[in-house]
Amino acid sequence: MSNGVHEIEDAKLLFVFGYNGADSHPIVARRIVRAKRKGAQIICVDPRRIETARIADLHLQLKNGSNLALVNSIAHVIIEEGLCDDKFIAEHSSGFDEFKELCKKYSPEAVTGITQVHPDDIRKAARMYATSGQSMILYGMGVCQFAQAVNVVKGLANLAIMTGNFGRWGVGIGPVRGQNNVQGACDMGALPNSYPGYQNVTVPEIRAKFEKAWGVPLSDKVGIPLTQVPHYVLHEPEAKKIRAYYVFGEDPAQSDPDLAEVRESLEKLELVILQDIYMNRTAIYADVILPSTGWNEHDGVFSCCDRGFQRIRKVIDPPADANVLTDWEIISRISTAMGYPMKYRNTEEIWNEVIDLCPSFTGATYEKLEKYGNIQWPCRSKGMEDKGTSYLHKDGKFANPDGKAKFSSIDWQPPTELENNEYPLIFSTAREVGHYSVRTMSGNCRLLRNLEDEPGWIQMNPALCEELGVKHGELVKVISKRGHCVTRCLPTDRVKKQAVYMTYQWWIGACNELTIASLDPISNTPEYKYCACRVEKIEDQAWAESYVLREYENIRLSMGIDVAKGRKAI
Amino acid sequence: MNRYVQGDPLLCIGCRTCTIACVVAHEGKRIYEIDPDGYDFHPRLKVIKTFNVSVPVQCKHCENPACKSVCQSGAIRVQDGTVLIDRDKCIGCKSCTEACPFGAVHMVPLGFQLNPDGTRRSVAHKCDLCHGLEGGPACKRVCPTEALRLVESEDLAELLAMKRTKVLMTASSPEINRPV
Missing domain, CATH: 3.30.70 (Alpha-Beta Plaits)
Structure with missing residues (x-):
């Protein structure tokens, strides 16, 4: 995020785009509610009547997959009505003329067929956003999980540049990341193209720095993104094939799109290593399982979506007979066994190595994390007076070589798999409060399972339910070109008739059986938010109920769980 | 109050x-x-x-609770400004569930107490x-x-x-x- 999460409540206008804070991050949603209480206006852009839409001054209930058409149209109105910050554009940006040209064809009237949003509402949103004086954009997976994702982010950045909403308190654009510490994974270089601190692997000076620090030669090639693993296992020639897959803290057999293809690649792999706290669906394919400690059994540093580093502390010791190690201890031992001795005494030693190699993290010492609780990078100096950076781009300075923000002129492109006669509905993944990500953690918490349990729900408009003759709580079959799953019908007028929504953590209601592995060309994030599906009524509900129980027990059996012991818990 | x-x-x-x-x-x-x-x-x-x-x-903890008025077994009382249900006295007649205008009283099965037919005994339940x-x-x-x-x-x-x-x-x- 360009600005801190704590700044949300001071914005005068929140433009919440494809971000369902209440279900994804209640703690961030609290800031949105507080902003509203303090008098902020809220524009919510979402195909569903999410909680933020309820309290919004304006809800643009756009058609799924029309993001960039709507964003460019808002830009069109801002230009047409002379609401741009001309001074900011002139002094701190490049590429505006080309962008202005592109926007000409995106009048609200021209895009209304694509977006299903009334032109008056687009005009109103543009005026509100451009004139509040302090507008902040928050976006989430409703932007990122499309084949056209990065370009929508650039489109949202265009809006912030053209109205001068960068480089001040309570403005900017905020990707509120999907998972806790996903920011940390990126910060620490768990990306195919960078070392920790976003230092590119293809830059010779940077590679030399890391080679010197670690005493080994390093590759200058960009690696393979997670979502391309199935392709590299199944379709690449022998010489380029992936043979071994070391997975930790992840469950690709549950969380990745097109699960049938994921299973095929897991079966083909010569070696699968899984490092996790409980058995999960990927564990079924693992040759080696390395049990590791849970979040409360180890120390470390997390980074929040707003670049804030925070320490996490061990609360309890793992059971003495559990034979588990922390993730970093396991990695150290594997590395040592493979011929690169890796020895650390504690997480502070690891952290010191990280910050010394990453100029933008250097000032975030354990001492400061301890004293201030939270340090947002960039924090370059170890002196106690450098407390980090709440918002980026101060004085209109941007990270491009010319120091200017760059306008991106990009046309809207429709999603990959559109609804059709055989699959007439739009399928999209969603979140629910209480169950986090795959069910490795929350699915093993009994109280949360009491709240919601297998096989999960599919959100359907009541008119659609009536058409299909299905009632609340009935089991239904959901089918796409790639697979099917069984789940329960949840009628709700918060969704439109054309689209249905499921959460992705359930083993039986595993909606990634349906999703499509169509990737954004830059981020390689899959199009979880759009594919075509149909919903079928199941006539024999008693059979369906027993099918769910039986399948659930079979999955537990395949994980080596004593099913008789847990039977009462189902 | x-x-x-x-x-x-x-x-x-x-x-x-x-x-x-x-x-x-x-x-x-x-x-x-x-x-x-x-x-x-x-x-x-x-x-x-x-x-x-x-x-x-x-539950709104009404001053003249409809649930209490209809309760046949005297299981509902007002104490310390709170409307309370005594599970042991509740006969499970569901009158309170029907009477409550807010839908605040519902029936829940008790952990281990069984009815003669083997089903779990249900009692009235609400905010206390x-x-x-x-x-x-x-x-x-x-x-x-x-x-x-x-x-x-x-x-x-x-x-x-x-x-x-x-x-x-x-x-x-x-x-x-x-x-x-």
Whole structure:
């Protein structure tokens, strides 16, 4: 995020785009509610009547997959009505003329067929956003999980540049990341193209720095993104094939799109290593399982979506007979066994190595994390007076070589798999409060399972339910070109008739059986938010109920769980 | 005056933290037991979501409770400004569920007590404002957006004063269109 999460409540206008804070991050949603209480206006852009839409001054209930058409149209109105910050554009940006040209064809009237949003509402949103004086954009997976994702982010950045909403308190654009510490994974270089601190692997000076620090030669090639693993296992020639897959803290057999293809690649792999706290669906394919400690059994540093580093502390010791190690201890031992001795005494030693190699993290010492609780990078100096950076781009300075923000002129492109006669509905993944990500953690918490349990729900408009003759709580079959799953019908007028929504953590209601592995060309994030599906009524509900129980027990059996012991818990 | 917990739909984000807190408060350490039947998951409030509203619905602790009036077994009493149900006296007739105008009383099966036909015995169940538990209503304590508040007589007095002032201001406003 360009600005801190704590700044949300001071914005005068929140433009919440494809971000369902209440279900994804209640703690961030609290800031949105507080902003509203303090008098902020809220524009919510979402195909569903999410909680933020309820309290919004304006809800643009756009058609799924029309993001960039709507964003460019808002830009069109801002230009047409002379609401741009001309001074900011002139002094701190490049590429505006080309962008202005592109926007000409995106009048609200021209895009209304694509977006299903009334032109008056687009005009109103543009005026509100451009004139509040302090507008902040928050976006989430409703932007990122499309084949056209990065370009929508650039489109949202265009809006912030053209109205001068960068480089001040309570403005900017905020990707509120999907998972806790996903920011940390990126910060620490768990990306195919960078070392920790976003230092590119293809830059010779940077590679030399890391080679010197670690005493080994390093590759200058960009690696393979997670979502391309199935392709590299199944379709690449022998010489380029992936043979071994070391997975930790992840469950690709549950969380990745097109699960049938994921299973095929897991079966083909010569070696699968899984490092996790409980058995999960990927564990079924693992040759080696390395049990590791849970979040409360180890120390470390997390980074929040707003670049804030925070320490996490061990609360309890793992059971003495559990034979588990922390993730970093396991990695150290594997590395040592493979011929690169890796020895650390504690997480502070690891952290010191990280910050010394990453100029933008250097000032975030354990001492400061301890004293201030939270340090947002960039924090370059170890002196106690450098407390980090709440918002980026101060004085209109941007990270491009010319120091200017760059306008991106990009046309809207429709999603990959559109609804059709055989699959007439739009399928999209969603979140629910209480169950986090795959069910490795929350699915093993009994109280949360009491709240919601297998096989999960599919959100359907009541008119659609009536058409299909299905009632609340009935089991239904959901089918796409790639697979099917069984789940329960949840009628709700918060969704439109054309689209249905499921959460992705359930083993039986595993909606990634349906999703499509169509990737954004830059981020390689899959199009979880759009594919075509149909919903079928199941006539024999008693059979369906027993099918769910039986399948659930079979999955537990395949994980080596004593099913008789847990039977009462189902 | 009896007290009650009231949710504000403009602040509620429908996260159901209150629902879990209610169970945790009433079941205590039993939630840690390995035995799946070791505790009951019976929240005493229900988060309702409609097109425009999300808010938990729970007992209003009425001054002349309909549930108490219809109770045949004397299981419902008012004590410490709270309407309470005595599970042991409840005969499971469901009259209170039918009588309550807010849908705040529902029936729940008791853990181990069986009816003669082998089914679990059900009793009436509702919000007890965490009566006898430390720290007051748990739902209010845990709400991340402070959408829940415990309404006492002074809060009502304040609300009334505010409404009366508002009405007065509107009535004396020059812009108001008076009927001709």
